[in-house]
Amino acid sequence: MRAIVRNHKFTSILICYWFSLTLLSLAQESAVKQVLDENAAIITGRVTWNGHDISQTTVQVYKDENLKDLYTAGILMNESGYYELRLEPGAYYLVAFVDENRSGGFDVGDGMGIYGITDWNDRSQQKQAITVAPKERRENLDISITAMMVQVGDKTQILSVNDAEVQQTKSFKMELDEISTGITGRVSWPEHTLTDGIILAYTDLSWNYRAAQAEVDEDGKFTLNVQPGKYYLLAIIDENGTNLFDAGDEFGIYGMNNLKGTFPKPVLVEPREMTQDVEIAIIGRQEESGRIISLQDGEEIQIAPGAETATVSGKVIWPEHTVNNSVIQVYNDPTLTRPMREVAVDENGNFSLTLPAGDYYITASVDADGDGKYSASDGIGGYGTTDITQKPPAKLTLGERDTQEIEIFISSKYDASGQLKAIEGLRLDSNKTPFEGSGISGKIIWEGQKFKEVMLLISETPKFAAGGDSVNSTTSDEAPAPVVVPLEIEDDGSYAYPLDVGDYYVMAIVDIDANHHAGIRDGVGVYGTNAPMTGKPQLISVFPNRITPYIDIYISAIYIDDQGGIAQINDGNRRNIRQQYGEPEDIYQFTQFGRKIEEWWYWTKGIAFTFESDGPGWKMKDSEKFKPKSQSPINDSSDLKDR
Structure with missing residues (x-):
């Protein structure tokens, strides 16, 4: 039994639905036996649904308004939608179902109509009972298909035909967008087979939120369908078939031609476009010990731990958020694929750990909702960056017995689609180098x-x-x-x-x-x-x-x-003026006759320029030379300030 809620005075309709022809025949046979006497009444009518095949239609007859007590059911007499049923004298409610996809059940895409309702969205319309007397024949009891079952997200709903068609158009568009939006490219590993190759797409540089994956063909080509957004791509030779980057897997990362000092680069995917020609080279392998090896020269990137003589302590900061569910992850290679150490923070976001001397990259992840997985509103940050969606963590170098205090700002958070979005307003010391390397x-x-x-x-x-x-x-x-x-x-x-x-x-x-x-x-x-x-x-x-x-x-x-x-764009020679005179000492802006005006004053150089907006650009309106002044007379320029 399937419950269907219709917004006509919030009436709940409980529909017993048998689409099996065997059951329909049995139900009709039972009804016929009940009305074989001379008092049988006959009803006729037509089921209509413009533009649809209604050959697989069943008309069901109920004795009660709640549509729980099924009396009989019958199929159409022909493909034009006409039906005829024999009934006992009494009152009945009529419902028609169209099994458009011929699945044998009432499911997505199928139509439904109730006698008395011609507009499913009109709440003033209600199902109407028909009453038949002994030997009475009632005709023209037509039923319009006014509703459909559609897929809305991960649920099914009954909507009016018009609303359902809009929803189907949206669903089709989403499906079309899905298959026409994504990334195509090639994985290369000279003199090796790629039969076990797969591509994993992540929305974050810490490789926590996997958005999609795709297989690589024998030639290394792949097509990855993803939603619009920004992704980091990890290619692995998954010989053990786990769909994970684990021991024994060779790998490559988009944007990294080697494992020495370079970071992964994101791939930007725009709506209804395929980002093409993305090349990923297999450059490394994860050993059984978990260490990362470069395939180019055999160098071990993750060095075996030495004595832990250096101490790093610090604080995770996310203004107006609690960070007690934070985890610090420490990496000693720029791939950021496998942390060598993970520690939790205290209720105030503080942490401390000891490490061997070396170079490290440190991130912090906040499970904001405490659900134990990466989900909407969870945050991520990295040491030395105010936007981990754009800039990777800075390298932290520790010497023997060093002690360093650091701060990690949560600089981005996941949205509902799994994309990382930068948190506005974070700034670090502008004198610091923005990133390590080139x-x-x-x-x-x-x-x-x-x-x-x-x-x-x-x-x-x-x-x-x-x-x-x-x-x-x-x-x-x-x-x-x-x-x-x-x-x-x-x-x-x-x-x-x-x-x-x-x-x-x-x-x-x-x-x-x-x-x-x-x-x-x-x-x-x-x-x-x-x-x-x-x-x-x-x-x-x-x-x-x-x-x-x-x-x-x-x-x-x-x-x-x-x-x-x-x-x-015409810039009114502003660029050349800047190159010749430098930045203006004063700029005044105002509107004149609907146009934006800007005045550039170089007081100490004795020259001024007036510009007028010209579409998206500018044109020079006037220039003026005067005796240079020792400083800007801004305090005496009330006539300019008052414009």
Whole structure:
């Protein structure tokens, strides 16, 4: 028996449903036997459901309003929907079921109608009883299919036909999005078979929340369907078939060409797009002891523990949250795949542990809801980073008998879909190095615009596309597709991003409407040129253990359509003025005749510039020279301040 709740005065309808033709025949036979006498009444009508096959329809007859007492049931006389039933004199309620998927049961996709109801969402309509007298014949008792059973999440519901079709469209769209959104690529391991290869996708750098997995074919190719978001990819040769990264497995991590000082890089997946040409090389193996070995030179990355003479103590910090359910995880290799030590914190977030001398990476995980698993609102942070979704933990070096105090800020938390989201507002000491190793830093500059969401495209060719000669290749291999990464920026546009040693071209896309997708009005800038469409990008060199600074990218174009077309932005010569005179000593902003006006005053240099907004850009309206002043006369400039 299946309970169905209909929102017509919250009436509960309990439906006994037999779709087996044998049971239907038996029920009809029983009813026929009851009405073989001369007092039998006959009812006829038609079941209708526009646009649907109703050949598999059953009409059920109940004696009670609650639809519990099934009297008889019968099938249609023909595919046009007509039915005829013989009944004893009395009052009855009629219900029609359409087994559209021919499953023999009332399930997802099947239709239902009740005599007297023509609009399932109209609460004023109620099922109507029909009354038949001895030998009476009643015709035109038509039943409209007004409701369907649909899948809503992990449950089934009865909805009106219109609402059900909307839900089915949503479900189809979700299924379509699911199969058209994801990652494709290839795993490489020269001279080895990949028949046991699998790809594991995680939403966090600590490899705690697995979002999806896919098999690798014999050629190393894979397709991974995931929801839009950011993922870290781990490829393993899973010879023991556990679907886990465990002892004996060879592995590779996207973004790591070796196991010395490089970190995993995320893959950004956008709605209804496949991120393509993701290459993962098998570079390491987990030994039976749990230690990590590099396959390139046989070097052991996780060194056997020595004497524990160094002490690390500290505190896990998550403002306005309790952190008593926190676990500290200590790693001694940048893959962060297997912690060498785990310790719990006390009720105040404090912890202490002893370690051998060496280099370490430390993370903290908070089980916010105490359910013992990674779920929505749980938090993660790392030593030396204010956004572990963008920057990996900093390296902590301990010498013999060192004692160090550290703080770990919880900088991100899981959402309902399992994606890690950065927690706004965290800042570390700006004098500290943003990360260990190699990379770039600079500013993303878009005159007159405020923004927080930026994507960085890092390419080995000036065309920012796969193919062609790579600037980093010593062979004839074609360049891979550009890497797209979300970028954390400061309020002033400053950024820093870790990169392997090599030469690169860099493009920035400002997601002005924060929809995580490059589209109309989003800004575009390419390092080294003011003209992204026609200019020549400038090559950036990244050196070992050094951050290449001043990689400033000016947003000088915007997307003008959904096909990737861009148009140049006029900046009113503001960039050249900044390069010649530096930052303005005072900036005044006001609106005049509906247009934004900005005045740049260089008091000590004796010059000022006035700019007027021009669409997404600027044009110079005026300039003025005057006798230089020793300092800004801001306290005497009431006429300017009062505008």
